[in-house]
Structure formats: C-alpha cells, structure tokens
Amino acid sequence: MSRPRKQIHLAAHFPGVNNTTVWSDPRSGSHIDFDSFRRFAQVAERAKFDFLFLAEGLRLREQNGRIYDLDVVGRPDTFAVLAALAGVTDRLGLAGTINSTFNEPFEVARQFATLDHLSAGRAAWNVVTSWDAFTGENFRRGGFLPQDQRYERAESFLDAAGVLFDSWAGVEVTADKAATFLGGVPGDGPGRYAVHDNHFDISGQFTVPQSPQGRPVIFQAGDSEQGREFAAASADAIFTRHGTLEAGQAFYADIKGRLGRFGRTHDQLLVLPAATFALGDTQEQAEENAADIRRRQVSGQTAIKLAEQLWNLDLSDHDPDGPVPTVDPVVGENTIARGRASVRQHTDPRETAQKWRDLAAEKGLSLRGVVIEMSARQTFVGTPERVADLIDEYVQAHASDGFILVPHITPDGLADFADSVVPILQERGVFRTEYTGTTLREHLGLALPANTKKAVAS
Numbered sequence: 001m002s003r004p005r006k007q008i009h010l011a012a013h014f015p016g017v018n019n020t021t022v023w024s025d026p027r028s029g030s031h032i033d034f035d036s037f038r039r040f041a042q043v044a045e046r047a048k049f050d051f052l053f054l055a056e057g058l059r060l061r062e063q064n065g066r067i068y069d070l071d072v073v074g075r076p077d078t079f080a081v082l083a084a085l086a087g088v089t090d091r092l093g094l095a096g097t098i099n100s101t102f103n104e105p106f107e108v109a110r111q112f113a114t115l116d117h118l119s120a121g122r123a124a125w126n127v128v129t130s131w132d133a134f135t136g137e138n139f140r141r142g143g144f145l146p147q148d149q150r151y152e153r154a155e156s157f158l159d160a161a162g163v164l165f166d167s168w169a170g171v172e173v174t175a176d177k178a179a180t181f182l183g184g185v186p187g188d189g190p191g192r193y194a195v196h197d198n199h200f201d202i203s204g205q206f207t208v209p210q211s212p213q214g215r216p217v218i219f220q221a222g223d224s225e226q227g228r229e230f231a232a233a234s235a236d237a238i239f240t241r242h243g244t245l246e247a248g249q250a251f252y253a254d255i256k257g258r259l260g261r262f263g264r265t266h267d268q269l270l271v272l273p274a275a276t277f278a279l280g281d282t283q284e285q286a287e288e289n290a291a292d293i294r295r296r297q298v299s300g301q302t303a304i305k306l307a308e309q310l311w312n313l314d315l316s317d318h319d320p321d322g323p324v325p326t327v328d329p330v331v332g333e334n335t336i337a338r339g340r341a342s343v344r345q346h347t348d349p350r351e352t353a354q355k356w357r358d359l360a361a362e363k364g365l366s367l368r369g370v371v372i373e374m375s376a377r378q379t380f381v382g383t384p385e386r387v388a389d390l391i392d393e394y395v396q397a398h399a400s401d402g403f404i405l406v407p408h409i410t411p412d413g414l415a416d417f418a419d420s421v422v423p424i425l426q427e428r429g430v431f432r433t434e435y436t437g438t439t440l441r442e443h444l445g446l447a448l449p450a451n452t453k454k455a456v457a458s
C-alpha cells in the first residue's frame, strides 16, 4: 500500500531585507505603509497559506559609514504590525521574529500571548539570538554575550516564557455575569510564577490568560550546531536557507535525526526553507524572467556594495562594469558592513574572491556579471505546473515540509503564485482548499502543548 502524500505547508515572507525586492519595478510599493502589509496578508490568506512571516532588523544597516539605503531603510514594530493584521485576516497565522538577547521574557511572553488572543490562536514566535553588538547598542547591550552564551540565554528565555505561557491553566476566565474569574485570589491564583536560573531571576503574576492554542507556535532560525540543537529541543518549526533538493534533504535528515534525543517525534518539528520563484507561460519565458529579476536585483551600485561586503574594503571607485578587483580581501572582522548577518557567510573571503576572478575569466564577465552569477538563483523557475511539481517533489522527498516564499515584489508579488501554482497543488490533493482549523497550530498539524487543559473561553 502506498503511503499518503505529505501535505505541503506554505507561508509568505514579507520581504524587506537584502536585495530581494526589485525596486525598479513600477509595482514595487512601500514596505512600511499598513496597506502593503494588509494586501500582502490578504493574498496569502486567499491562497490558504499557513502563515505570514516577519523578519527582524533592529538597527539600520550601514556600509562605508553611511546608512545602507539600497534595500529597505526602516521597519515598523513587529507586534504592532501583526496585531493590526489580526484585525484584517481570519485564519492566516502571524509569525514574528523577536530576539532573545536584548529583550526580557515577561515582556515578550506578554506580547505574544496577547497577539495569540487578539488573533484567536494564530501567533508564532521566531526566536532568534541576534548576533551583533552593533544592534545591541540600541539596548545599551552592545557586545552583550558571546554566541554560545546567547543560545544558553535563548534556552533560558524560552523556558521562562513557557512558564509564563503555562501559568494560567486555561479554565479561569468565564465571561458570564455571575462568575468572571474562577481562579482563586491574586497571590496564589492563576498567573503565579517564579523563574530563577543563570540568566533570569523573576517572579510575580503573569497578566495574560492561557493562549487559545495553548502556547504560541515556536520557530527557530539559527543554523549553527547550537542553533540546530536548540530547535530540536524546543521549536515547532525551523526556518532555514537550505533550499536545494540535496542540501534540503541533508538538513532535514540532520534536524529530524536530533529529535529522538529530546524525546520528540519527527512530526513535532517542521522544516521550512525560504524559497524564491519566477514563473512564465513556458519554461523558456520563466528562465528569461528569472534572469531579468536577478539582473534587476543586482544593480551596478548593489554589485559594488556586495563586493565590498566580501572584500571588506571600500570599492566605491571601482566600475561595476569593469573587472573583478585584483587586490585581495581584508580578512578578519568586517568593518565595512555593519548590521548585516550575511557577511558571516564569507568564511574564506580570499578563496571566494579567486572564484569570482576565475568565473569572470572563464565567462568574460564584468564584476556585476559575476555578482549576478554568484548571488542566489530563484529556488523555483518554470511554468506553474513545473513549479508545483518541484515543490511537491521536494516535500515528498523529505527536503522540507513546505516553504516560506519570498516574492521579489511587495505587496502584490504573491498574487501570480496564489492564482496559478496553488490551484495545481490543491488539485493534486497536497495543499488545503479550505482552512480546516482556526489556529496556526491546527494549520501546521501540531498537537496542543501537553499543559493545555482547555482553550480559553471563546
């Protein structure tokens, strides 16, 4: 007997970071106006996506000592945006990235528990450790904690938030006239908590009754050994960059293989890579469209900036249409680009620079041409049928449990995908045609946390 096909999970990443957005496209709009968030969310909900995802960036990036303004400058507060979106959507999950390094558990748990109530059980928290001292300066915590201790703090932070989320049993609030609060007297009643460990020494009474989905869904996005362990121990889903079939399968096997040590089963942690796409009526058109998007994502100015991030040098006097620099990159702490996580991926800048030169020589490319070649290709390129095939293939082949899609146009860049690829997946029976549950936990097929006695009275 053949096994049932896995159901695919799909989510929408509101872009806003890196050079994904094609600003030269007349359809590109604000990444700050509420109307952009609303339109983006409503297309995702129309397509029955599992959730909308917001990344976090708490400091304006700088390059060569100036604000970096080629991507997005300025991001509104995550909780305010998601709370507002809760009011204009009914079923779509609302996932926000919030770091555990510069915040405090009481505040963050209160905000997520509140969002979970406002959205009737649709909140998710992507717990990141945020790596840079530059961002920490905003919190009077520049240079706060080396990386390994950040994960230690993240574990304590999430444990503490869990204590707070569970501090109400879920049966206290009854909204009738006779009895509105059945939990006992303040002081020993609902919400009473205490956490004392190496990172936190807090106690009191938590103010928000139990979440409609028991606890908000927990995501994790770190990729180091510690990040993977943290996810395997505590997360419901992991957001990753391993988007090719082979890399996805290796990552999937690795992360799922860790779960047993924490007494967890394979279905308790979903693997959701970021994915980009380019569509066309024919494969040829889609490929042309993909190449055109990449050319427009890497303008001459962007090519120079991306090269500077690798070289760790001011290359502003270089011509992007000229050759790849012959000088060697400066190895060590990146002093050119501040607040940008991707510079950490340049583990051997000299070797990478040589690869760029070799590619330029081999294909007769300019610096910009090399950057276009070297920067990420779209994950899925093709006709809607082909893209649906690929997505289904990746999920059935255990390279992922679905994808978090990042369109290159905001706010309406998901509409084509929603109208052409989603119906094909639905026809094949691998993606929902209607929401069958109301909470994000239900969309993702995750069980209610064991602590949950009963959802709060609706």
Ligand SMILES: Cc1cc2nc3c(=O)[nH]c(=O)nc-3n(C[C@H](O)[C@H](O)[C@H](O)COP(=O)(O)O)c2cc1C
Binding pocket: 054, 055, 056, 057, 097, 099, 127, 128, 129, 130, 131, 220, 221, 222, 223, 224, 225, 226, 227, 228, 239, 240, 241, 274, 341
């Ligand atoms: C796919 C992906 C997305 C991430 N998004 C964010 C983000 O929006 N904000 C942030 O501060 N860190 C983000 N991070 C950074 C990590 O969550 C983590 O804080 C950092 O990478 C250090 O952990 P690591 O060494 O385990 O990767 C992201 C990482 C990955 C892999």
